[in-house]
Amino acid sequence: MAKENGSKPPTAADKGKGKAIDQSEKVEDVKKDKDGKPIQNGDKPKDSKTGDLKEDELSEEDQQLKSELEMLVERLKESNKSLYKPALDHIAEAIKTSTSSMTAVPKPLKFLRPHFDDLASLYAEWSAGSDKDSLADVLSVLGMTHGDEEKLETLKYRLLSPSGDLGSWGHEYIRHLALEIGQDYQRRTTEEEDTEELVTLAESLIPYFLKHNAEADAVDLLSEIERIEDIPKYLDEDTYQRVCLYMVSTVSVIPYPEDQEYLKTAHEIYKQYKQLPQAMTLAIRLNDLDLIHQDMDSTDDMNLKKQMAFQIARQQIWLEPSADSDEERELYDCMANAKLFEYFKTLGKELNILDPKVPEDIYKTHLESSRTAGMTNVETSARHNLASAFVNAFVNAGFGADKLMATEGDGTSWVWKTKEDGQLSAAASVGMLWLWDVEGGLDKIDQFQYFDDQPLMKAGSYLAYGMINSGVRSDHDPALALLGEQSVLYEGNVASRVAAIMGLGLAYAGTNRADLLDRLLPLIEDTAQEMQVSAMAALACGLICVGSLNSRPSEVILTTLHDEDRQKQFKDKWTRFMTLGLALLYFGRQEEVDVILETIKAIDHPMARPAYVLVEICAWAGTGAVLKIQELLHICNDHIEDSDDKKGDELVQSYAVIGIALIAMGEDVGQDMALRHFGHLMHYGEANIRKAVPLAMGLISPSNPQMKVYDRLTRHSHDNDNEVAINAIFSMGLLGAGTNNARLAQLLRQLASYYHRDQNSLFIVRIAQGLLHMGKGTLTINPYHTDRQVMSQVAAAGLLTVLISLIDAKDFILDKHHYLLYFLVTAMTPRFLLTLDEDLKPLQVNVRVGQAVDVVGQAGRPKTITGWQTQSTPVLLAYGERAELEDEQYIALGSSLEGLVILKKNPEWQNS
Numbered sequence: 001m002a003k004e005n006g007s008k009p010p011t012a013a014d015k016g017k018g019k020a021i022d023q024s025e026k027v028e029d030v031k032k033d034k035d036g037k038p039i040q041n042g043d044k045p046k047d048s049k050t051g052d053l054k055e056d057e058l059s060e061e062d063q064q065l066k067s068e069l070e071m072l073v074e075r076l077k078e079s080n081k082s083l084y085k086p087a088l089d090h091i092a093e094a095i096k097t098s099t100s101s102m103t104a105v106p107k108p109l110k111f112l113r114p115h116f117d118d119l120a121s122l123y124a125e126w127s128a129g130s131d132k133d134s135l136a137d138v139l140s141v142l143g144m145t146h147g148d149e150e151k152l153e154t155l156k157y158r159l160l161s162p163s164g165d166l167g168s169w170g171h172e173y174i175r176h177l178a179l180e181i182g183q184d185y186q187r188r189t190t191e192e193e194d195t196e197e198l199v200t201l202a203e204s205l206i207p208y209f210l211k212h213n214a215e216a217d218a219v220d221l222l223s224e225i226e227r228i229e230d231i232p233k234y235l236d237e238d239t240y241q242r243v244c245l246y247m248v249s250t251v252s253v254i255p256y257p258e259d260q261e262y263l264k265t266a267h268e269i270y271k272q273y274k275q276l277p278q279a280m281t282l283a284i285r286l287n288d289l290d291l292i293h294q295d296m297d298s299t300d301d302m303n304l305k306k307q308m309a310f311q312i313a314r315q316q317i318w319l320e321p322s323a324d325s326d327e328e329r330e331l332y333d334c335m336a337n338a339k340l341f342e343y344f345k346t347l348g349k350e351l352n353i354l355d356p357k358v359p360e361d362i363y364k365t366h367l368e369s370s371r372t373a374g375m376t377n378v379e380t381s382a383r384h385n386l387a388s389a390f391v392n393a394f395v396n397a398g399f400g401a402d403k404l405m406a407t408e409g410d411g412t413s414w415v416w417k418t419k420e421d422g423q424l425s426a427a428a429s430v431g432m433l434w435l436w437d438v439e440g441g442l443d444k445i446d447q448f449q450y451f452d453d454q455p456l457m458k459a460g461s462y463l464a465y466g467m468i469n470s471g472v473r474s475d476h477d478p479a480l481a482l483l484g485e486q487s488v489l490y491e492g493n494v495a496s497r498v499a500a501i502m503g504l505g506l507a508y509a510g511t512n513r514a515d516l517l518d519r520l521l522p523l524i525e526d527t528a529q530e531m532q533v534s535a536m537a538a539l540a541c542g543l544i545c546v547g548s549l550n551s552r553p554s555e556v557i558l559t560t561l562h563d564e565d566r567q568k569q570f571k572d573k574w575t576r577f578m579t580l581g582l583a584l585l586y587f588g589r590q591e592e593v594d595v596i597l598e599t600i601k602a603i604d605h606p607m608a609r610p611a612y613v614l615v616e617i618c619a620w621a622g623t624g625a626v627l628k629i630q631e632l633l634h635i636c637n638d639h640i641e642d643s644d645d646k647k648g649d650e651l652v653q654s655y656a657v658i659g660i661a662l663i664a665m666g667e668d669v670g671q672d673m674a675l676r677h678f679g680h681l682m683h684y685g686e687a688n689i690r691k692a693v694p695l696a697m698g699l700i701s702p703s704n705p706q707m708k709v710y711d712r713l714t715r716h717s718h719d720n721d722n723e724v725a726i727n728a729i730f731s732m733g734l735l736g737a738g739t740n741n742a743r744l745a746q747l748l749r750q751l752a753s754y755y756h757r758d759q760n761s762l763f764i765v766r767i768a769q770g771l772l773h774m775g776k777g778t779l780t781i782n783p784y785h786t787d788r789q790v791m792s793q794v795a796a797a798g799l800l801t802v803l804i805s806l807i808d809a810k811d812f813i814l815d816k817h818h819y820l821l822y823f824l825v826t827a828m829t830p831r832f833l834l835t836l837d838e839d840l841k842p843l844q845v846n847v848r849v850g851q852a853v854d855v856v857g858q859a860g861r862p863k864t865i866t867g868w869q870t871q872s873t874p875v876l877l878a879y880g881e882r883a884e885l886e887d888e889q890y891i892a893l894g895s896s897l898e899g900l901v902i903l904k905k906n907p908e909w910q911n912s
Helices: 020-025 060-077 081-097 107-125 130-145 153-160 171-190 196-211 215-224 228-234 240-253 258-272 276-285 289-297 302-314 326-335 340-351 359-363 378-395 421-433 438-450 455-468 478-483 486-490 494-507 514-525 531-544 551-562 575-584 590-601 608-619 626-637 646-664 668-684 693-699 707-716 722-736 742-754 759-772 793-806 818-827
Strands: 832-836 846-852 865-872 881-885 890-892 899-905
Touching (some): 060 081, 060 107, 081 107, 130 153, 171 215, 196 215, 215 240, 240 258, 289 302, 302 326, 359 759, 378 421, 378 759, 421 494, 421 818, 455 494, 478 486, 478 494, 494 531, 514 551, 531 575, 575 608, 575 793, 590 608, 668 707, 693 722, 693 793, 707 742, 722 759, 793 818, 832 846
Antiparallel strands (some): 890 899
């Protein structure tokens, strides 16, 4: 019964803990400080001035060490010079052999700290020699714990002592020294002093860092002294990969032009160690065609060349074939995406989704409210049929089979069920159904060419020709032959000409071909042309030469914007696409755009300022540049007064909002910060800002349905401002594009019931449903690929074009220009991993698919994926997922398992 009072007798385990139990029970033994307060947890009183333990509280060992060190310091003060060397050696030995916890200063340094000034005085008095150098060594180490950080004592005394074995002083000392080198280098550079000795010292630290798994410190130090290009000479087979991984991953937080230096240096390292696919990835990021050519020519391994050709094709970069041999022919086919539709069909067959779907399979109207019953007037019916044409095109994209348009015999039956301008978009949808299949799809489109009495249907076929060629190249150039004729571009009605121009832009996006500019530039210059035609020609030129800095279209567009004869035309709603065409030429070019921005400032027109902002946001797209985002937020803070320029000023703010997303979309932390800003803008922004915010939220996370984003979009989809609601609904489609996300599908069905009486809103809901189930869940529109390292400029340009048309949806998408939605084709690509053998035939292997893990700077060989499942290729990859081969039977030639990857047999593999 005695045990009930809580004082249990000690168990055997407790007895093993020794005296701790007995002491805890003796309340009277608790020590108190001078004020009579108990000292908790074994704390010992400290000196109020130095913070050190009071002498009478030191243990016997500590007291002995302290006395020894003080005695050694006294010896250094004596006149007998023969005592100096042994004393200094003893002090150095005590420092080097001391151990401490992670949070405590080593005891020798703590005990020597009060003597720092005395030792510094001795150093000044001693004559030069080995003893003085040894004293400088000790002072340099003591400098870590002494005094004013701005004095840089550690560096000062290190420079005064010839470099010995710096590593013997420990890792913390080397890191502290590197920090002070960086600080002093910045000061000397600012004051234009000589930095040579600092550079020499810094370079002596690099091998130590690399040897001790501190690659990040090595890179940072070289970056501080502006010598990052020197790092390759310090690397070997064991360190280069970790160094490159760190360098590439930090590019998004480094300002221009240092970020370009990092990429170029990492590219050089990968080439040095024969990692050509990785080098090609960085050459593509740099948008440097010369480097891309060099990488292709730097190997004779044809399989490796084909793998790099697939990388180039994914980015939609156009290289001319170098010879006409069979091997070069095969290489050209890889670069031209010639077999993409075959590989896509292989995926469909493997997933058993080749059977076509109809819009009703997507709408699931039996799950919606029955309130839509009875709405059968002709207008509603035509609008509904047009929406179904879009949905049918998005859902069956690339499969070449559907039950609406590509029916046996007459494929025009559904087109007749739409009205006027709807016929253009409905006819054009055939191009999306036969996406990438140029030979198979041309016959299906040709049937619309014979309706001379139906010019809009014929115009739709022009656009379909462009879409079917999007992202693929063909020797015969069918798109140019069919759309580039003088009679097509310069004669006929506006809709036909615009469709043909847009078709050329989609078919040849990213090719930078001069012969296309020869046909399109006169349409921009000709003052007799309608603004819609000139603007679409400028946009097509921008897409064709995206990110190329091509001066020809740039000069023509700028000259046109300066043309006083066309000033009245610039008030037209289509002018935004002319300025967008100019902006796309400088996509991702950062500070190289400055000259053009100064030129735009000289334009005296309300559209000049929107043009300025649009060009600037395109130039910094995907860079995560914080200062640019701050500038754009300042623009959003301005209050717009009523004036003649009001429309232009509103457009400026709308562009600024979208620009925040465009710049931040390449960097995870930037994305999160941008989403917080969008929340503030929705609360406090003007109407023109609020309607752009949902679009920006869609742009920052395409084909990546994050709950935190679509929950907010769902709230905005019921906004009192119908324009905000429409844009939020469309962005829900962008967010889930090609993912079949069940939660988003349910939310969109609810919106279809909610907006059953609002034609425009219901139309956008249907479009969003089509996007969600794009390619039956096998496609993506996210512009980032190759393990989210590279942004496809062509894809991002297409997305941006659609969003700019949606800023004023009622003037474009909801009016007669719904065909602008087809600019999404440039961003549509399969989200698969398809492994190929050396003959480029599909090869089934087991892979692990899981969430990608950031392993930058982690020691050893950490796992790169988590939560993985083993699947057989081909497999679908969601945003943020990564795949790796299950075993080592094959070696992957690609830098990452994504898209089309060639495997070769591992000669060392033995199947146990």
